[in-house]
Amino acid sequence: MSQEHYKGKGKDSEEGDSTSNPPRSSTRPKYVTVGTGSTSESAARLQALLDNDSGYGGSVAGDNLNGAAPGWNPTLTEDRPTPVHSPMQRGETSKAAEDERRIQASAIHQLWYNQHRVALGRSINRTVDLLKGFQEENAHWPATYPSVQRAEASIPTRPDMRPNLTHTQSQLPSASDASPSRPGSIRRSQTSIGEGSTEAESSKVAEQRTVEEPRLITPKIAQDFSILKLDLKLGALHQSELVHSLEKGSIASLLDGKISQSIKHLLSLRDRIEDTSSKVLVTGDLNAGKSTFCNALLRRKILPEDQQPCTSIFCEVLDARENGGIEEVHAIHKDVVYDRHNESTYDVYTLQDLEKLVTDNDTYTQCKVYVTDVRSIDESLLNNGVVDISIIDAPGLNLDTTKTTAVFARQEEIDVVVFVVSAANRFTLTATEFLWAAAAEKAYIFIVVNGYDTIKDKERCQKKILEQIAGISRDTFKESSELVHFVSSKAIPTAPAPPGGNGGGGSGSSSGGGGGDGDDDSDPKGHGKGKDKEAMADFQHLEQSLRRFVLEKRARSKLAPAKNYLLNVLGDVNTLASVNQEVAQAELDRVTKELAEIEPALEASKRAKADVSDDIDRTIDATCKDIYNHTRSTLTSMISRAADEDLGVVYPGLLSAFDYAEDLKDAILSQISASVTNCEEHARRKTVEGVSSIKQLGLLHLGDEYTDLSFRSDIMFKRKRDILAKQVEVETELWDFFDLSTVLQRQEKVAGGGMALTVATVVGGRMVGGFGWIDGALGAAKVVGNRNLQRLIIPGIIATAIAAAAYVLNQIPNTLPHRLTNKISQQLAAIDYVHTNSDRISSSVRKVLRFPADNLRVGLQRSVEQLGSKREETQKIRGESEVARKYFGNLVNESSKIRNTVQAVDLEGAAPGVAASYDP
Numbered sequence: 001m002s003q004e005h006y007k008g009k010g011k012d013s014e015e016g017d018s019t020s021n022p023p024r025s026s027t028r029p030k031y032v033t034v035g036t037g038s039t040s041e042s043a044a045r046l047q048a049l050l051d052n053d054s055g056y057g058g059s060v061a062g063d064n065l066n067g068a069a070p071g072w073n074p075t076l077t078e079d080r081p082t083p084v085h086s087p088m089q090r091g092e093t094s095k096a097a098e099d100e101r102r103i104q105a106s107a108i109h110q111l112w113y114n115q116h117r118v119a120l121g122r123s124i125n126r127t128v129d130l131l132k133g134f135q136e137e138n139a140h141w142p143a144t145y146p147s148v149q150r151a152e153a154s155i156p157t158r159p160d161m162r163p164n165l166t167h168t169q170s171q172l173p174s175a176s177d178a179s180p181s182r183p184g185s186i187r188r189s190q191t192s193i194g195e196g197s198t199e200a201e202s203s204k205v206a207e208q209r210t211v212e213e214p215r216l217i218t219p220k221i222a223q224d225f226s227i228l229k230l231d232l233k234l235g236a237l238h239q240s241e242l243v244h245s246l247e248k249g250s251i252a253s254l255l256d257g258k259i260s261q262s263i264k265h266l267l268s269l270r271d272r273i274e275d276t277s278s279k280v281l282v283t284g285d286l287n288a289g290k291s292t293f294c295n296a297l298l299r300r301k302i303l304p305e306d307q308q309p310c311t312s313i314f315c316e317v318l319d320a321r322e323n324g325g326i327e328e329v330h331a332i333h334k335d336v337v338y339d340r341h342n343e344s345t346y347d348v349y350t351l352q353d354l355e356k357l358v359t360d361n362d363t364y365t366q367c368k369v370y371v372t373d374v375r376s377i378d379e380s381l382l383n384n385g386v387v388d389i390s391i392i393d394a395p396g397l398n399l400d401t402t403k404t405t406a407v408f409a410r411q412e413e414i415d416v417v418v419f420v421v422s423a424a425n426r427f428t429l430t431a432t433e434f435l436w437a438a439a440a441e442k443a444y445i446f447i448v449v450n451g452y453d454t455i456k457d458k459e460r461c462q463k464k465i466l467e468q469i470a471g472i473s474r475d476t477f478k479e480s481s482e483l484v485h486f487v488s489s490k491a492i493p494t495a496p497a498p499p500g501g502n503g504g505g506g507s508g509s510s511s512g513g514g515g516g517d518g519d520d521d522s523d524p525k526g527h528g529k530g531k532d533k534e535a536m537a538d539f540q541h542l543e544q545s546l547r548r549f550v551l552e553k554r555a556r557s558k559l560a561p562a563k564n565y566l567l568n569v570l571g572d573v574n575t576l577a578s579v580n581q582e583v584a585q586a587e588l589d590r591v592t593k594e595l596a597e598i599e600p601a602l603e604a605s606k607r608a609k610a611d612v613s614d615d616i617d618r619t620i621d622a623t624c625k626d627i628y629n630h631t632r633s634t635l636t637s638m639i640s641r642a643a644d645e646d647l648g649v650v651y652p653g654l655l656s657a658f659d660y661a662e663d664l665k666d667a668i669l670s671q672i673s674a675s676v677t678n679c680e681e682h683a684r685r686k687t688v689e690g691v692s693s694i695k696q697l698g699l700l701h702l703g704d705e706y707t708d709l710s711f712r713s714d715i716m717f718k719r720k721r722d723i724l725a726k727q728v729e730v731e732t733e734l735w736d737f738f739d740l741s742t743v744l745q746r747q748e749k750v751a752g753g754g755m756a757l758t759v760a761t762v763v764g765g766r767m768v769g770g771f772g773w774i775d776g777a778l779g780a781a782k783v784v785g786n787r788n789l790q791r792l793i794i795p796g797i798i799a800t801a802i803a804a805a806a807y808v809l810n811q812i813p814n815t816l817p818h819r820l821t822n823k824i825s826q827q828l829a830a831i832d833y834v835h836t837n838s839d840r841i842s843s844s845v846r847k848v849l850r851f852p853a854d855n856l857r858v859g860l861q862r863s864v865e866q867l868g869s870k871r872e873e874t875q876k877i878r879g880e881s882e883v884a885r886k887y888f889g890n891l892v893n894e895s896s897k898i899r900n901t902v903q904a905v906d907l908e909g910a911a912p913g914v915a916a917s918y919d920p
């Protein structure tokens, strides 16, 4: 039907818009009203709906930006009250109503398609944003890849399961698990409570490590993951081995790569669903009437018919609007990718040149034929308001072309394959083979049985052909009323190609050239006398079916992959997000618990550090002081009473008195040295005690963290042995043997003791006590009288002196040790021997004790620092886990929200417009 036809029937039938050449700037579909002569209410309502929600302009602002599915409103498909029409003939009324329903159906289908396209397009955008966010999160909080599906949690292990079939990955992070520990292998370092803190902590950590869980997927989950499945193959390594060998970072980067791929694919899907072009490939046997059929669809004689030799190149017929409104032919150079904006990729010809082009086998294999559409938007296949369809007239199938055409048909952008078969010849072997191959790619093939006018026994022809189709494609056979059409393309009136090849013909020529081609003597609408109205009706029915088929196929071939992919990727994201939300929660619980333990441990450690430090200082000071005092008192007393000790030196007599003195000296010094050694021994014991008490402190506060230093007490005081002999040089003098003061002292001390008796005995007197031997001498003088005395005095004195000397000499064993001790004592006092040694010993002890003490201090400091940095690290992880938990929580919600939106896009049932159009 032409525009003129509509115009003639409707008085305000969108005059301007219904022209065959709507302005390029607005791709909004315009609808003409047929039949009633007035604009129909339903058409107007549909127009308004399309304005609001068709994706052709007004749709975006009105769409629900929050992603709620712009759900299909079923009322759109309900029967609407028939608008009031002007009175008309009965036949006209039914035709007009049918036309109107057809327009409605078409518009509804457009609306349906656009709603779904917009919903999916928006879902793609949101999913891409979601994935990009996921990628960012994955960069600083490496996502965990689940080892098993959570749903498996409740599935009991089959008792009869063979042990070797049990997967090592069967541990699962169950949602019901109160605190599922994060798999050991993905634990952050330094986050566990140090083993040294307490025993309980250590065992807990150990416990967590034992439940280490691989992060990769089992074959089970591999089935559930469709898009973000990580295919792990690494040399001869089995996946379960890889599970343990791959670091979390590696998994995260593998996942990152998968997400990138997915984003890329989503963007290409978006481009594809937003690409409004669709290609219909018309193919069939040689001379089946393909070109005639294409021309009939266009209502213009564009493609050369009855070509000898046959058509040899692919002619793609497109709307001239895609070429700036200019009708021309672009013959594409061989092996070149066509670019309309790059003239080096093609040669320009007029439409008239097509005749010789299609038979030129050598220069070109493809051409683009830009033609002006002479038909209205609701009739035209090229410009139908939904998609920009191009029709490709393929060369007839023969040995040379079959393969090329099959490859061509397989191309992704070929949405529909129309197969033209001659009614007289039916399906040839080549045709059958081609259809077999094509059916494998595209479930449905649209079949045009052409030249039906030449058939006498039409019923038999139909039966035979349908039988053949049943053998080729059951699907196509089942829907043969929609997919198989018996027509006569030649019976369809067409306008001739414009002589100049540009702008003429159909453009504005509502009658399509009035007289049609030479074969026809009727107008293009088929209203002329002698035209087979039945053939025209059949062809129009075919056109409607083809249009629906293209649109439906388009929905299936473009929207369905986008929908499926979205559902899959969102399902994967949802699973990953749920698992990671749990992991983040578990991590959060774990680190919160750890922090609750670390913080008091840190405080205790700080306190211990201060306390223990003081304790150690006190212990060392007390020990050293004790040792100093002990040494000092021991040595002092030893020095003072060295002479009284049994020195073990026997007095050999006067002649060896000097040797005796030397021996005595040595003995006294040895005695003192021995005492020093005793003091050192005491100090050693005290040091051992000190070291041990420091160790106890260390073990108490640091536990296993305490590093014990091996202490060898036997090496203490090794170098001091011979020093005393060198330090003390006591010369033995003669006077040392006649130490009267010592004798007197001794006499005083003993006060009539054994010593005085010895003297009295020696003098032979009765003197007792005091200066007995002098008194004795004087007493003797008295006894002998003055004269006698004078005679006796000298010898008496001499005798007395001798007696005294003898006494003194006799006293040498008693006096000499004292004398020598005094001398040694004086010397030792002069060199401050006692203090020096006490100090030396105690200092040495201090020095020795300082090692474990410093070691303990360092250990305590390290413990404080370790706990401090552990707390810092744990706090950091807690922060990250909190963010991750929130993020993944949102991701779970968001992904399921988008998924629901996508799920609501129902592409399975018949499109409402299509369903409506089937109504009688």
Ligand SMILES: Nc1nc2c(ncn2[C@@H]2O[C@H](COP(=O)(O)OP(=O)(O)OP(=O)(O)O)[C@@H](O)[C@H]2O)c(=O)[nH]1
Pocket: 285, 286, 287, 288, 289, 290, 291, 292, 293, 304, 305, 306, 307, 309, 310, 311, 394, 395, 396, 397, 450, 451, 452, 453, 454, 487, 488, 489, 490, 491
């Ligand atoms: N009677 C009748 N003849 C037809 C019909 N369709 C096409 N023809 C004639 O069949 C012949 C071949 O038509 P074409 O359109 O050139 O066939 P084709 O399939 O394009 O041929 P190639 O591309 O060269 O293989 C022409 O003479 C047409 O006039 C029809 O429906 N009825």
